[in-house]
Amino acid sequence: MAGDSVTVPRNFRLLEELEEGQKGVGDGTISWGLEEDDDMTMTRWTGTIIGPQRTVFENRIYTTRLTCGPNYPVEPPTIRFCTRINMTAVNSNNGEVLRSKIPVLARWQRNNTIKALLTDLRRLMSMKENAKLAQPPEGSTY
Secondary structure, eight states: OOOOOHHHHHHHHHHHHHHHHHHTTTSSSEEESSSSSSTTTTEEEEEEOOOTTTTTTTTOEEEEEEEEOTTTTTTOOOEEEOOOOOOBBBBBBTBOGGGGGSHHHTTTOOTHHHHHHHHHHHHHTTTTHHHHHOHHHOOOOO
């Protein structure tokens, strides 16, 4: 049995992620939590990203909706922006984040987290292909 890894059940894993999100770890530029406090399946989540400084996203707050399906964390969550955003990895018609364009989603591993996904999205906002793109009016939604 030495060297065998323990697989943490989905709900225990999501409880850990919820607790981390509620504590507000990090620098405050991302946050996440359950969409409804009484969601016993811990399926529907919201995430918030504060736009990086010195980009067109600066001083804007972006809201996302994540769905952690029954096979999470083996399979990644789906994520879409609720706040309109112009970004290379986001479908401009509905805010859906394109899995193949986000490194953490494209190469998803069981140990990845909601925090890692939101952090990756914020990092991509600073990339040269996104940092100067014209943005929709502030406060507009999909």
